[in-house]
Amino acid sequence: MDVVGISEEEQEGIFRVVAAILHLGNIDFAKGEEVDSSVIKDEKSRFHLNTTAELLRCDAKSLEDALIKRVMVTPEEVITRTLDRGSAAGSRDALAKTIYSRLFDWLVDKINSSIGQNPNSKSLIGVLDIYGFESFKFNR
Numbered sequence: 001m002d003v004v005g006i007s008e009e010e011q012e013g014i015f016r017v018v019a020a021i022l023h024l025g026n027i028d029f030a031k032g033e034e035v036d037s038s039v040i041k042d043e044k045s046r047f048h049l050n051t052t053a054e055l056l057r058c059d060a061k062s063l064e065d066a067l068i069k070r071v072m073v074t075p076e077e078v079i080t081r082t083l084d085r086g087s088a089a090g091s092r093d094a095l096a097k098t099i100y101s102r103l104f105d106w107l108v109d110k111i112n113s114s115i116g117q118n119p120n121s122k123s124l125i126g127v128l129d130i131y132g133f134e135s136f137k138f139n140r
Contacts, residue, residue: 005114006136017103020055023048024096029068037082038068056099067091 022032026048028041040046049067068088072079083091085114 004111007112010110014103014107016055017099020052021096022101023052023055024092024099027052027067027092029085029092031085032068032082033084036084038085038088040064040068067095 001014008070026045028045029038030041031037031041040049049064050060053063068083068091070081070083070087071089072081110137
């Protein structure tokens, strides 16, 4: 990363984000007391939630609410609805995918600018080597 011009501070940020994504994937949910609700499953999952929040430098309670609740804003009111276990897991996975996608896009932009790629160019030379993805029965 040094070679392509990524600073030590940026490298630390990259490692924080990747670690946060890995911890986020370890958060499990259990059925909540209310119908169609969920809660953080156990202390192990709570540890991963807190670690994720610390790595992303956000509030753990806000992260938990974002994972297990859906907020809908209408012109008249704000409606908060709890999510069942499956939907909470889907929310967790969607967050992980979004964070990873944004990190990947940032890295590509950073590397392109470091090798002198003109951002307004209509032509691009890229190298991508991800051997093995095509051999999965189910790829997501």
